[in-house]
Amino acid sequence: TSPEVEKEMKLKGKLSLNKLMHNDRLMILFSLVAAIAIWAVIINGQSQEDTRIISNVPVSVTLTNQTAQDNGLRVINTGTGQRTVKVKVKGRRWQLVGLTTDDIVARAQTGDILTPGEKTVLITVEKSDPNAAFEIEAETYEPITIFCDYWVDNREFPIHVSANRVTVSDTEKYRLGTPTVDTETQTLTLSGPKSIVDKIAEIRAVVEKEETISKSTVYNAEIQAFDSDGNKIEDLVKCDVDKKTVTITVPVLEHRTVNFTYSLKNVPPALTANPNFVTLSPSSIELWAPGDVIDERANTLQNLGIFDFDNMTTEDSSMVIPLALDQSVMVEDGTTAVEVRFDIQEYTSRTLDMTLILNQTLTILNAPADREISIPKPSLTGIRLFGPASVLDFLDPMNLMVTVDMAGVTASGPSRYEARVTVKNRSDIWTYYGEDKHGYELYITVN
DSSP: OOHHHHHHHHHHHHHHHHHHHTOHHHHHHHHHHHHHHHHHHHHTSTTOEEEEEEEEEEEEOOOOOHHHHHTTEEEEOOSSOOOEEEEEEEEEHHHHTTOOGGGEEEEEOOTTOOSSEEEEEEEEEEESSTTOSOEESOSEEEEEEEEEEEEEEEEEEEEEEEOTTEEESOTTTOEEOOOEEOGGGSEEEEEEEHHHHTTOOEEEEEOOOOEEESSOEEEEEEEEEEOTTSOBOGGGGGSEESOSEEEEEEOEEEEEEEEOEEEEESOOHHHHTSTTSEEEESSEEEEEEETTTHHHHHHHHHEEEEEEGGGOOGGGSEEEEEOOOOTTOEETTOOOEEEEEESOTTOEEEEEEEEOOBTTTEEEESOOTTOOEEOSSOEEEEEEEEEOHHHHTTOOGGGEEEEEEOTTOOOOEEEEEEEEEEETTOSSOEEEOOTTOOSEEEEEEEO
16 A cells, blocks of 8 residues: 555544544443453452351250150250351352351250250351351350250149239228139149249239229239249249230229028927027128129128028037138138027937827818828827927827828828927927928828
8 A cells, every 4th residue: 555545544543543432331331341350350369268257147956965855855945035156257259248147057066965954065167068168267156055954744733813013092992802813714734844843833923013993903914933932933934834914803892791690490489589599600791892793792691591490400509601702702800601509409309109199199281171081000100309308208199299281182092291290388399300301201091
């Protein structure tokens, strides 16, 4: 080529390079590619190693000794949560970038543990994948303390209630009753370390809230354990329980005075004439019960029942009547029963047999009209009488009178009747017929 052509081509080349150098987009792209290339060279260089801290690597704490496992020994959860360690790793930067806690395994070394108690163990750390392209800087870490024990399953405890911080607004008008647990949650089933379970003397549902109340109130109470000295067992967190709280009711009680009453039946008139014939001990109680049931409870407790001398002997001269008390009520002095005494201790008994003679020793009331009656066996045996010995000793069967009431009889044939026995001209003697009976059996035939 001619010198002029070569000169022109050089000029065009300079112009084209100058134009490229001033193309902003092209230069940005070029710079980015160059930076990546330089970074790759640096990162992958033999001398470009780095370190990194992997935090919160969980520590596996399990017993590895087979003998300990076979004996039922186990590591007990201390309630402090998952143990973790920080692990320092080293390697090329690109190898460390994506590492997580899954790439590292930390274990407590428990192979030597064979007995219960607190144990100090080392933690060792290794790679999850032995072939992974990074290194762990330290393989042994500071020791930790763990707790081992034998496990007790499904021990059952009754739940007691403590509501010591709850009070009533007016102590003269109101009183706190016995707090009660919901009927479906009166026991706690607990599993846990033997050394802890064996210390538990009582399980309580404790109302922590401090409050003044004037009516029965429901609370959510926390389950707590106490030893025989009344000290709270904080280690209950190491146990598995079927419930941590229960619903309890703290009742507020109102007051009533209950004067006991009773009824007498078939008592000889001479006995009831004695002003000291019946003695009650106590004769009344001071009752506390929830306001919505106190009147009903008072009425129920007030009546001691019927004392029927048809069914009483001198052995019944003193009776103890239990009071129908439940957890909803309280008696001022703790009385749970009433003693009823009858002034018949000096009385005695005598047993007689007698022959029945119509209109002499036998009276028939309301006999069916225009019907003929007969008595197949006109006698009574084993008649048991109670009264003063001075009278009974001289009684003759002819002094007895038997009465039978045939009211309402229409059918023919033999029927069984109650024959009641009295002593002529005596008001201080009664006849005992047996438990729940009110006469001796006597068969009368109607024709």
